Amino acid sequence: MSSAATSLQQQVPLASSFRDRSGFLFKRDGRLLRQVNRSFAAHYDLFISSGLYKELTDSRLLVTHLEVSEQGATADAYKVIEPLLIPFISFPSEWSFSQLKDAALLTLDLQERALAHGMVLKDASSYNVQFLNGRPIFIDTLSFEKYSEGTPWIAYRQFCQHFLAPLALMAKCDIRLNHLMQLYIDGLPLDMTSALLPWKTKINPGLMLHIHMHARSQSKFADAAGKQTEPVKVARMSAQALRGLLDSLKTTITKLSWLPGGTEWADYYENTNYSDSAMEQKKTLVSDAIQRIRPKMVWDLGANVGVFSEIAARNGAAVLSFDIDPAAVEKNYLRGKQRDLPITPLLMDLTNPTPSYGWAHEERASLEGRGPVDMILALALIHHLAIGNNVPLSRVAEYFSRLSGHLLIEFVPKSDSQVIRLLKSREDIFPDYTPQGFESAFSANFTIVDKKSVAGSDRIMYLMRSRAVAV
Amino acid sequence: MKMTDFMFILLVPFFMPNDAHAYLDPGTGSVILQVVAAGVLGALFTIKSYWRAMVGFITGRGKKANDTEAK
Numbered sequence: 207m208s209s210a211a212t213s214l215q216q217q218v219p220l221a222s223s224f225r226d227r228s229g230f231l232f233k234r235d236g237r238l239l240r241q242v243n244r245s246f247a248a249h250y251d252l253f254i255s256s257g258l259y260k261e262l263t264d265s266r267l268l269v270t271h272l273e274v275s276e277q278g279a280t281a282d283a284y285k286v287i288e289p290l291l292i293p294f295i296s297f298p299s300e301w302s303f304s305q306l307k308d309a310a311l312l313t314l315d316l317q318e319r320a321l322a323h324g325m326v327l328k329d330a331s332s333y334n335v336q337f338l339n340g341r342p343i344f345i346d347t348l349s350f351e352k353y354s355e356g357t358p359w360i361a362y363r364q365f366c367q368h369f370l371a372p373l374a375l376m377a378k379c380d381i382r383l384n385h386l387m388q389l390y391i392d393g394l395p396l397d398m399t400s401a402l403l404p405w406k407t408k409i410n411p412g413l414m415l416h417i418h419m420h421a422r423s424q425s426k427f428a429d430a431a432g433k434q435t436e437p438v439k440v441a442r443m444s445a446q447a448l449r450g451l452l453d454s455l456k457t458t459i460t461k462l463s464w465l466p467g468g469t470e471w472a473d474y475y476e477n478t479n480y481s482d483s484a485m486e487q488k489k490t491l492v493s494d495a496i497q498r499i500r501p502k503m504v505w506d507l508g509a510n511v512g513v514f515s516e517i518a519a520r521n522g523a524a525v526l527s528f529d530i531d532p533a534a535v536e537k538n539y540l541r542g543k544q545r546d547l548p549i550t551p552l553l554m555d556l557t558n559p560t561p562s563y564g565w566a567h568e569e570r571a572s573l574e575g576r577g578p579v580d581m582i583l584a585l586a587l588i589h590h591l592a593i594g595n596n597v598p599l600s601r602v603a604e605y606f607s608r609l610s611g612h613l614l615i616e617f618v619p620k621s622d623s624q625v626i627r628l629l630k631s632r633e634d635i636f637p638d639y640t641p642q643g644f645e646s647a648f649s650a651n652f653t654i655v656d657k658k659s660v661a662g663s664d665r666i667m668y669l670m671r672s673r674a675v676a677v
Numbered sequence: 678m679k680m681t682d683f684m685f686i687l688l689v690p691f692f693m694p695n696d697a698h699a700y701l702d703p704g705t706g707s708v709i710l711q712v713v714a715a716g717v718l719g720a721l722f723t724i725k726s727y728w729r730a731m732v733g734f735i736t737g738r739g740k741k742a743n744d745t746e747a748k
Contacts, residue, residue, distance in 0.1 A: 226700050329701055358715070363707035415714055424706035441712045447719030451711060454718045 217279050221568035222295075226329065228348040232279045239276060240287050242348065247284040249325075249351040258323040258350065267316060268344045292345060293503060294526055297570055298332040298368070299388035300552040300560060302536040303376050303464040305342070306384070309335035310369035312342045314456050317359075321445065321452075326353040330365035332393070333570075339524070339548040340539070356442045359451065363424075366416050367393025370459060374417060375399060377462040378407050381532045384553070391564050396421035412458025466533035484662035488616075489517055491658055491667045492583065495614045496521040498669070501580030505610065507556060508587035512538040512549055518583065519547040526579075528554040556587075557595045574608060578675045582610040588644070589618040589625045593636055599647035607651035607672040617644050617666045641666055 217234040224230065228246035232239055242250045253259050262268035271289040278286050298306060309332055317327045327349050334346040359365075368387075371394040375383040379402055386394055400421040407413045443451075492514050496504070501523050506515040509527035511534050519525045527549050529535050538551035554560065559573040584606065591597045606613055618625055620639060638647070645654065645668075652670035659666055732738075 228700075358703070358708050358711050360701055360703045362711045363704040364701060366707075415710075419714075420707060420710050423710035424704060427706035427709055441708050443712045443715045444719060446723060447712075447715035450718030450720070450722035451715040453722045453725070454714075 219279065221566070222333075222564070222570060224565075226346075226348060228351075230279075234276070234279070237288060238291055239274070239279075240271070240289055240347065241278045241280065241283045242285040242287065243282045244284045245282070246348060246351075250285065250348065252352050253325060253347075253350045256323040256325060258320060258325055259347075261319060261323075262316065262344070266341070266343065267312060267319075268347070269338075271347055287347065289345070289347060292336045292338055292343075293524060294550070294576055295571070296337060296526075296550065296552050297388070297560065298372065299385055300554060301337075301384070302532055302539050302551065302553060303373070303381060303384075303466075304536055305337065305539055305551075306332070306369065306373055306376070307459060307462065309342045310365075310373060310459050311456065312344060313365065313369065314452055314459070316344055318449070318452055320350055321353060321448065324353050325350045326357075326359065327361055330361035330368060332368040332387070337550040339546075340542040340550050353445075355445060358441050358443050359448060362451070363396075363420075364393060365455065366396060366420055369393075370413075370416055370455065371396060371399040373459060373462050374403060374407065374413055377464050378403055378413075381464060384532070388560065388563060391569070397425060410458075410461075412454060412461070416455065416458060464536070466536040481662045484660055487661045488585070488667070489514070491660065492517050492585070492614065493521055495656075495667075495669050496523060496581070499581050499612050501612065503579050504581045504583060505577075505579045506583040506585075507554075508584065508590065509538065509551070510534045511541065512551060514583055514585055515549050515551075516545075516547060519549050523581070524548040525550070527551040528556070530555045556591065557597070577609045578672075579610045581612040581614065582606060584613065584615040586616055586618060586624070588615060589622070589628060592639055593625060593628045596635075599638065599644055600650060603648040603651045607674040609675075611672050611675045612655075613652060613668075613670045613672065615648075615668050615670065616660070617641055617668065619664045619666075621664045 217232050220231040220233065220238075222231075227243065228249070229240055229242045232241065259268070263270045269290040269292070271287040274286050274288045276286040276288075277283070298309070301309065312335060313327070313330050313332075317330075320326055328351045329346070329349050331346075334344055334349060335342050336345050337343070367390075372384055372387050375386070375394070383402075396417055400418045403413065403417065408418055496518050501518075504515075504518045504523040504525045506512070506518065506525055506527045509515050509529050510531075512525075512527045515525045515527040515538070525548060527535075527538055529538070529551070530553070532553060535551045535553050538549070542549050542551065554573065560570075562568065562570060562572040562575055564570045588599075588602065591602050592599055606615075619641065620626070620629070620634075620636075637643075648654070648668070648670060651673055653673065654668055654670050656669040657666060
């Protein structure tokens with residue numbers, strides 16, 4: 207077998223990288239590489255020579271890359287680049303309000319900076335933004351193309367669908383409407399957004415123009431293109447008009463706001479029955495476990511506002527801080543912006559985690575598909591899954607064992623006030639929900655490495671090693 | 678057909694995008710709205726830029742009001 211054939215066998219194009227024909231991502235021998243196609247050569251060269259790449263990477267707005275001498279994945283290759291690896295790819299439906307807002311403002315900032323270098327963003331997908339150490343960063347190096355004076359912004363529709371529409375719905379209707387972003391992979395349809403938004407948003411000039419009138423214009427001209435038989439003229443708009451459009455979008459988005467609070471968990475730490483000393487001891491147990499395992503990455507499941515995520519981060523781990531509550535994730539994110547810690551908060555309902563979706567169910571990976579991770583923290587969580595959602599302990603154990611090499615899990619017994627509260631209004635159908643039942647269920651999928659009582663409470667902290675994931 | 682619909686259809690050829698390299702469909706309705714709105718927004722933006730420059734000059738803050746000053 208020739209070496210070229212061997213190489214072809216070992217390289218896999220990424221399932222998420224097929225829409226744009228400027229190039230694509232592929233994996234070869236475990237490395238993530240991006241091919242720049244010949245058809246895009248002039249744009250890529252301008253991106254580098256104009257100084258735009260340097261400006262964006264120096265400002266940490268775009269991932270850095272190295273041009274490598276690797277052979278391309280196809281004959282169409284102009285160059286192959288190796289971008290900085292983002293350890294966990296998250297999706298817009300997993301972001302809190304301010305995360306999506308910051309991603310939107312980043313996209314507009316890039317577009318303005320690109321324009322100053324004679325370039326333009328040719329797409330405005332929210333999937334092109336990722337969170338690295340809690341900060342938004344643009345990942346699609348091939349989104350920048352040469353600006354041709356007078357042309358409208360091709361990505362205007364996409365920007366409104368991917369950013370403005372979900373932000374407006376979250377701010378003006380219901381914060382939970384961010385989940386629609388999982389259903390509509392190319393952003394929210396503007397006619398639906400317009401119909402869902404309250405009437406009073408029509409007196410907001412930005413929303414009136416970019417959502418309501420935009421939706422109406424789309425509907426009016428839906429079939430117009432097909433009816434044209436004559437060669438079409440080019441739509442013209444000056445660079446200053448484009449700047450005005452961007453300024454209007456920026457003003458509209460900046461003014462959208464959402465205040466966390468009033469949701470289920472936002473004040474959790476003010477309402478627990480943990481004494482200060484028990485809380486301090488719990489923090490020490492977490493810190494000791496992290497130092498013992500030394501994970502590169504930790505998933506803190508049910509992280510609330512990220513108190514224990516911060517302990518993991520301060521002990522050297524990159525942390526994804528998952529919670530079901532939009533207010534908790536928002537607070538965690540806003541808190542994180544003030545600290546320089548490698549924590550990325552994300553929205554996740556563990557009883558219904560993000561599935562794989564998009565083309566052939568492969569374009570966007572499920573939560574499990576983006577793992578496994580070195581270590582999971584599941585603190586004050588098990589009672590919500592086992593009692594609040596009736597998931598048998600053995601199934602919780604089985605799922606967690608697939609997600610992670612190590613697990614630090616807190617067992618919250620029936621004598622705990624949080625469990626008493628859960629069982630107050632329902633029949634106790636959980637005879638096996640005891641420390642013995644818990645250990646027995648988890649032993650099928652984990653080796654229990656350590657077990658410690660949390661002083662001042664009846665809770666027990668277990669450190670376990672998965673039998674399913676090699677560590 | 679209403680008169681306004683007729684006028685819009687007459688306008689279509691003047692606003693159709695024809696960027697052959699774009700892999701996204703910019704959407705006819707989106708381009709038309711954008712081009713019409715951006716004319717007004719561009720003018721407002723120019724006024725805003727001059728206004729900021731003037732305020733900046735009077736208050737002595739900021740050497741230039743905006744990097745994207747009108748050409």
